[in-house]
Each structure stands twice: as C-alpha cells, then as structure tokens.
Amino acid sequence: MSRARVVHTSGLGPAEIAEIRSLMHAAFDGDFGDEDLEHGLGGIHALVRDPGDDALIAHGSVVMRRMLHGGRALRCGYVEAVAVRADRRRAGLGGLVMDELEAVIRGAYDLGALGASDDGEALYLARGWQRWRGTTSVVAPDGLRRCPEEEGSVFVLPVEAPLDLDADIACDWRDGDVW
Structure with missing residues (x-):
C-alpha cells in the first residue's frame, strides 16, 4: 500500500x-x-512513491494565496501540480494526495481553491469541491481584471468563509496563469 509523504x-x-x-x-x-x-x-x-522502486508516482501541493470575495481578502489554500503517473492512474493515488492537501487546507485556510483540468474535474467533484458558478477575476498590477477563460474550471472547498458561488472571486496576481 502506498503512503503519501507530506513535506x-x-x-x-x-x-x-x-x-x-x-x-x-x-x-x-x-x-x-x-x-x-x-x-x-x-x-x-504530498508525494507518493512506488514502494518497489521508490519512483515518484503522484504529487500535489497546496500554496497560500489571497482571494478577494464578498469584500474580504480570504486566506486560500490553492492546490497546484496534482498528477499521477499514467501507468498508476485510477488506483486511488490522486485521492491519497488530495486527502493530505485537504487536511492542510481545513487546518490552515478560509477556503481551498484550484483550477481543474478536464481530466481532474471528476476527482474534485467526488470529493466535495464545488464548481465556482460566478465570475473570476485577478487583482492585477493595473487593477481588477476579469478572467472569463477560467470560468467553469475553478473549484472551491469551503472551510470557514461564507461563499456565494454565484458572485465574483478574484485571485492575487502572479506571473503565468493567474488561476
């Protein structure tokens, strides 16, 4: 049985x-x-290694970001870089990684958020993540900017903060893909 190392x-x-x-x-x-x-x-x-050869077979991380929602800046555990090696998929390893990341989110953040790939949506929905139905934006260097291309692929995990899934949510700025 594989176990996740959290570091x-x-x-x-x-x-x-x-x-x-x-x-x-x-x-x-x-x-x-x-x-x-x-x-x-x-x-x-959260890293999962093959017990036989110690190769990395699954990974995910959670980083702190700020989300602006309902007039509040919320502390967000943002999930990044979730993947399972192709030959080890559909064996529960994605769930094992998410178990660890969600525990961190529930223990330290107001909410969890992520931008899901088409392949990842089913995993997140099955775990209780909710699709953001409202608009998405970013607090960019030049002000608040809508991100319509991200709408439909952002998911949240409510923890402490009240969320209106039909309203706007804005993430903090970063280089590359902001969501």
Whole structure:
C-alpha cells in the first residue's frame, strides 16, 4: 500500500524538485513549464512513491494565496501540480494526495481553491469541491481584471468563509496563469 509523504518545499532537494517537474511534464503532455512549477512551490507537498522502486508516482501541493470575495481578502489554500503517473492512474493515488492537501487546507485556510483540468474535474467533484458558478477575476498590477477563460474550471472547498458561488472571486496576481 502506498503512503503519501507530506513535506514543505524547504524539505525538498533539487533532485526531488526535478522529479516533480518530470512527473508534471509527462502528466500534462509537455504543457507544464517553469512558471507552472514555480506556482507549486513554497507550500506543502504530498508525494507518493512506488514502494518497489521508490519512483515518484503522484504529487500535489497546496500554496497560500489571497482571494478577494464578498469584500474580504480570504486566506486560500490553492492546490497546484496534482498528477499521477499514467501507468498508476485510477488506483486511488490522486485521492491519497488530495486527502493530505485537504487536511492542510481545513487546518490552515478560509477556503481551498484550484483550477481543474478536464481530466481532474471528476476527482474534485467526488470529493466535495464545488464548481465556482460566478465570475473570476485577478487583482492585477493595473487593477481588477476579469478572467472569463477560467470560468467553469475553478473549484472551491469551503472551510470557514461564507461563499456565494454565484458572485465574483478574484485571485492575487502572479506571473503565468493567474488561476
């Protein structure tokens, strides 16, 4: 039985970060760049290794972001870089990773949020994440900017903060994909 190791980015060495990047690159068919990796660093990681050969087979991280909603700046545990190696999918490893990340979110944040891929939606919905039905925006250097291309793919995990899923939610600015 596989188990997840939970560790802050500071506890990862360069070799493990390279393994994470390699897993993400393969899982997203080469569409995972340096900015995407950067988004997943600086928080808590859940890593699952193959008990036979110690290869990294699943990963996810949760990083702190700020979300603006209902006139409040909320502390958000934002899920990044979730993937399972192709030959190990549909064996519960994504759920194992999410168990650990959700525990961090519930223990430290007002809400959880993530931008889901089409392949990941079913996992998140089955775990109680809710699709954001309202508009999405970013607090950009030049002011509040709508992100209509993200609408329908943002999911939230309510924890402490009251959320109106039909209203606007805005994330903090970052380079690359803001959601």
